[in-house]
Amino acid sequence: MYFIKKNTWFRDEGNTLFEKVCNIRMLMLAFALIILGLGFIINEW
DSSP, rough: OOHHHHTTTTHHHHHHHHHHHHHHHHHHHHHHHHHHHHHHHHOOO
């Protein structure tokens, strides 16, 4: 995916940046959900 993007980097630079921001936000959301899930399990014990 990144190799294909590298060829058309200048043409859709904004779209690539937008996708990176979305990917970072999704990773942060998943990380927060995992931490909340672990905290809930630890509290239940």
